Amino acid sequence: MPLERFIPFRKRDVANLCEGLLSHDSAVFRTFSTLLVSRIHYQYHEQLEALKNSYSHFDPNKDTRELQPSNERVRKQNQKAFAKGFASLLNAANFEKVTDDDLEAALNEESLFKVRLAVSFDDFEDVVFYRRGDSIKTETVRTFFGLRKKQVSFTNYDKVAVYITFKDEAYFKEKGQTPVTFKPGSTIVKLFQNVPKADLEMLFPNSEVKMRPLDKLIISASAAIGGTVVLVTKLGASLLLMASFLAFWLGFKDDEVELTKQSLITFGIGMGVFGSFIFKEWTKFKNRKIRFMKALSDNLYFKNLDNNAGVFHTLIDAAEEEDSKEALLAYTFLLKCSRVSSEGSAAFCKMQSDSEIAAGGMTLANLDSAIETYFLEELNCALDFDVTDAIEKLVSMQLVEQNGDVFVARTLKDAVKILDDFWDNIYQPV
Structure with missing residues (x-):
């Protein structure tokens, strides 16, 4: 299983960890940390506003009015802009795109909560799934009508984000379908937690509960046995009367069948019993399907x-x-x-070469390896640190200098001054 970019520790804990590594500069580092986090927050505030503005053109839950209602062309443009921005946001949050192979496997594997679902992919204009944090979990499931317990191992996704755009109204009219649970042409975005890979199909908004072959077999066998018993014990006289009447009517029997009041009552009772049996079996089928739908809704309720x-x-x-x-x-x-390196020891940076130690910096590869090794050895946490993204941000903020392939951090005092100057000059008078 590939390593995750996601760092499974809170921001506050990571800040405390970093402060501990620079223990003699704790006060200055806390100031640096506050300023750095505030600057990143400011950047994401701008991204949030851009997403809100583009999503407002097709938000199914908005409660505000538009001064100038957007037309279809503007709506499509904003959908594309939102899809691009949303994908960028998910990448920044260290989500990974769920591949088509994973979705195909989810549709083919048996659901852990024993519900079979059918999804009409033709209803969608665009479908994208993202996930973050995958692990192998084990649960106990009951088989053979609850008489046997079995341990099942499965791949579980900690977080799953879903982005789906439905086809326009013309498609559903041509299909002869009037959607009730969604609006044609709309875009829905959802976020779930603790989703087994085999159950990804339950996250689709148009999934329908279907009977598994085993359930159909159980219901059919029950109906066949019950029907045989009813035919033999309750409908014997009625069936004989009906057979005699048909034989006389078709000319296979010469003796006329006499329909007495008693025989008609017997026949009516028999047909009533048979109708009651059919209704009972149909109700049993519907109740079983309702139980499956409840299992589906219960799972979605706690995962959404x-x-x-x-x-x-x-x-x-x-x-x-x-x-x-x-x-x-x-x-x-x-x-x-x-x-x-300035103190003449390279113990902390054992992955560096002599030339890098002399320069007081590190290459991307060695920085990446140093952080991943520290997390693995000190925190028992294996991860794929996104060193490129981190360095690009630090260089753009002028907190880190680049000298060829080597990157060197500015001093804490210089870094604090740079960040403070950014806030002092963020808005210049016109």
């Missing part, structure tokens, strides 16, 4: 985290957290390596 506009509000916070953690770690490890 957010919907539509609320999703990218949540993801903005997640992306901001990831960027802050990455930037704090990259800067701290570069600064620590600069310190130990």
Whole structure:
């Protein structure tokens, strides 16, 4: 299983970890950390406003009016802009795109909660799934009508984001279908937690509960046995009367069948019993399907985290957290390596070459390896640190200098001054 870019620790914990590595500069580092996180927050606030503006043109839950209603062309343009921005946001939050092979496997594998679903993919204009944090979990499931327990291992996704755009109204009219649960041409965005890979299909908004072959067999066998018993015990006389009447009517029997009041009552009772049996079996089928639908809704109720506009509000916070953690770690490890190299020890940066130690900096590969090794050895956490994204942000903020392939962190005092100057000059008078 490939390593995740997601850092499974809170931003506050990572900041405390970094502060501990630079213990003799704790007060200055806390100021630096506050300024750095505030600047990243400001950048994501701008991204949030852009997403809100583009999504407002097709938000199914909006409660505001438009001064100038947008036409179809404007709506399509904003849908494309939102899709691009949303994908960028998910990447920043360290989500990975779910491949077509994963979706195909989900549709073919048996659901863990024993519900078979059918999805009409033709209803969608665009479908994209993203996931973050996957692990192998084990659960106990009951088989053979609950008489046997079995341990099942499966791949579980900690977070799953769903982006779906439905086809326009003309498509559904041509199909002869009037959607009730969604609006044609709309875009829905959802966020779920703790979703087994085999159950990804339950996240589709148009999924329908279908009977599994085993359920059909159980119901059919029950109906066949019950029907045989009813025919033999309740409908014997009625069937004989009907057979005699048909034989006389078709000319296979010469003796006329006498329909007495008693025989008609017997026949009526028999047909009533048979109709009652059919209704009972049909009700049993419907109740079983309702139980499956309840199992589906119960799972979705506890797995759903957010919907539509609320999703990218949540993801903005997640992306901001990831960027802050990455930037704090990259800067701290570069600064620590600069310190130990000046003190004549390379113990902290054992992945560096002599020339890099002399320069007081690190290459991307060695910085990446140093952070991943530290997390694995000190915190028992294997991850794929996104060093490129972290360094690009630090260089753009002028907190890290690049000398060829080597990157060197500015001193804490210089970094604090640079960040403080940014806030002092963020808005210039016209």
